[in-house]
Amino acid sequence: MQNSENSQFKIEYISTSGVYKTPFTLIILLQFFIGCLVVISINLWFYNDLFFLLTGKRFLSFLLIGQWWEWLLLPLNIYGNLLLFAFSVILFSAFLFKVLNKIYPPREGVFEKGSKEWKYTHRRFWMAYFPIWLARSLPLPWSDIFVYRFLGVHIGKNVVAYEGYIDPEFVEIEDYTMTSLNICIFSHLIYHDKILIKRVKIGKTCIVGPQTIISPGTILQDGAILGVNSYTWVNQILDGDFIHVGTPVNKKLQIQSVEESIKKAERIKEESQKKINNTDKKIIGANR
Amino acid sequence: MFQPASLKGDSPTPIDEEFRNKYLILYFINIILSIIPCVLFELGYLGIFWKKGIYLLYFFLLPLNIILLIYLLQFSAIIISILFLTVLKLIYPPKEGTFKRNSKDKDYIYWNIRNIIKKWPLFITASNPFPWFKNRFTLRFFGVKIGKNGMHDNSWISSEFVSIGKNVIIGMNSTLLSFGIEQDTFILRKIIVEDNVIIGAKCVLLPGTHIKYNTKLSAHSYTNFNAILHENSIYMGHPAKLKEK
Structure with missing residues (x-):
């Protein structure tokens, strides 16, 4: 997709993805409230029974009378409530996210501050914030991949994607790719009064190294490897089955087998030793 | 986020x-x-x-x-x-x-x-x-002085000797360190970030950095001790250098 606006917009530096704080941020409180209400309404009968076992009174008189074995369910109840709370919040906010998408569908391009795109990207980001925060603080480390799938991001099977920042829209990750610690995958870039949105595609069996940034519009073809500590420029295409390194990416290296690389290292060692020996002889000769 | x-x-x-x-x-x-x-x-x-x-x-x-x-x-x-x-x-x-x-x-x-x-x-x-x-x-x-209308929720900012102006964007995972430890010496210097500055993702500002009005620091770069970044310009690199147009 190349708009007429997009070609005029010059990118001189990579900034960051993110959103300002708006009044819509308070949606977090609503999501929290709804999740808690679901958990409490399901647990009312259980705590009514426990209260009866403790004191002999009931605060809800129309429910059953508690049995002694219900104490055994208490640890299961605590762990189940954590999952239930997270699951209800995730379902509720994914539903609202879909509604927002129906009201104003997201588009790619460059947009000014105050336009409808600007407003709705902010709303969608704040809507997606709390479920992803919850999934990442649960004791199940892969649960945030399910949240991303609920929100409409395409993530394939056997993907490692829980140790970095990933934008909640316009990102495609195919099967068997690995992303490392502390990476950033941006499909949005914010300048002062403009926002750039472009789709990021990561192919099959890619590896994204630690401490890297992937800017909007980059395409990693199948089998590409992005090296440690490097970042990509906007609209960059990384060829498949090569290693890419640089800030921004400017070097292309071939993938080697372990034996080849060991042989190469030994060859370099021998050459450097010869050089050192030669220089030593020269120095000794000069001294004499 | x-x-x-x-x-x-x-x-x-x-x-x-x-x-x-x-x-x-x-x-x-x-x-x-x-x-x-x-x-x-x-x-x-x-x-x-x-x-x-x-x-x-x-x-x-x-x-x-x-x-x-x-x-x-x-x-x-x-x-x-x-x-x-x-x-x-x-x-x-x-x-x-x-x-x-x-x-x-x-x-x-x-x-x-x-x-x-x-x-x-x-x-x-x-x-x-x-x-x-x-x-x-x-x-x-x-x-810590932090101005209004900013976007700096996802960064690590030291809790003293920092002042940040209005309309400042500080990117994802970037750190503002007002203290530095080098072997036996310990350094405390003030970091000043003026109005309308953009700092990209994963930047590191070392103590004593002064970023002037409307300057942009590109992503994945760091500044030296006591570095001064002049106004209305773009900086990038390790350490940050002026980008020539």
């Missing part, structure tokens, strides 16, 4: 182990004193709703109660740590400069004690789900 659990946390302040063991009491006193108002609040809530027998309203308002509890804990922790900090300021006022990293240097000792006191309120901010708590609420109480 959507950061994983392993990257959450308060600003990176390496407290010396010697002083941490010595002044650990201050940390525990801070925790206990800040929990007391929360207990009183819960007792009042129970007394109003449970004892009068309005059980359903008690359960309906419970989520609101939890949200208020988080705010109350945060606020009381901040107030108690500020009380400690003002007493410390009267004993020995904090100042900038290069010091020695010994147990005899007074500036180094008092910097460590200040960080022990700030640890508890910064820990609560980092571990609750509301992202505006840390840089917009807590750091302003500690004397």
Whole structure:
């Protein structure tokens, strides 16, 4: 997709993805409230029974009378409530996210501050914030991949994607790719009064190294490897089955087998030793 | 925003182990004193709703109660740590400069004690789900000047000797360090970020950096000690250099 606006917009530096704080941020409180209400309404009968076992009174008189074995369910109840709370919040906010998408569908391009795109990207980001925060603080480390799938991001099977920042829209990750610690995958870039949105595609069996940034519009073809500590420029295409390194990416290296690389290292060692020996002889000769 | 659990946390302040063991009491006193108002609040809530027998309203308002509890804990922790900090300021006022990293240097000792006191309120901010708590609420109480209309929720900012202007964007995972440790010396310098500055993702600002009006720092770069970035220009690289057009 190349708009007429997009070609005029010059990118001189990579900034960051993110959103300002708006009044819509308070949606977090609503999501929290709804999740808690679901958990409490399901647990009312259980705590009514426990209260009866403790004191002999009931605060809800129309429910059953508690049995002694219900104490055994208490640890299961605590762990189940954590999952239930997270699951209800995730379902509720994914539903609202879909509604927002129906009201104003997201588009790619460059947009000014105050336009409808600007407003709705902010709303969608704040809507997606709390479920992803919850999934990442649960004791199940892969649960945030399910949240991303609920929100409409395409993530394939056997993907490692829980140790970095990933934008909640316009990102495609195919099967068997690995992303490392502390990476950033941006499909949005914010300048002062403009926002750039472009789709990021990561192919099959890619590896994204630690401490890297992937800017909007980059395409990693199948089998590409992005090296440690490097970042990509906007609209960059990384060829498949090569290693890419640089800030921004400017070097292309071939993938080697372990034996080849060991042989190469030994060859370099021998050459450097010869050089050192030669220089030593020269120095000794000069001294004499 | 959507950061994983392993990257959450308060600003990176390496407290010396010697002083941490010595002044650990201050940390525990801070925790206990800040929990007391929360207990009183819960007792009042129970007394109003449970004892009068309005059980359903008690359960309906419970989520609101939890949200208020988080705010109350945060606020009381901040107030108690500020009380400690003002007493410390009267004993020995904090100042900038290069010091020695010994147990005899007074500036180094008092910097460590200040960080022990700030640890508890910064820990609560980092571990609750509301992202505006840390840089917009807590750091302003500690004397960090942060202007309005900014976007700096996802960065690590040191809790003293930092001033940030209006309309500033600070990117994902970038750190503003107003302290530096180099072998035996310990450095404390002020970081000044003026209005309309953009700092990209994963940047590191070392102590003494002064970024002037309307300057842009590209992503994945760091600045040197006492670097001055001039106005209306673009900087990038390791360390940051002026980008020629």
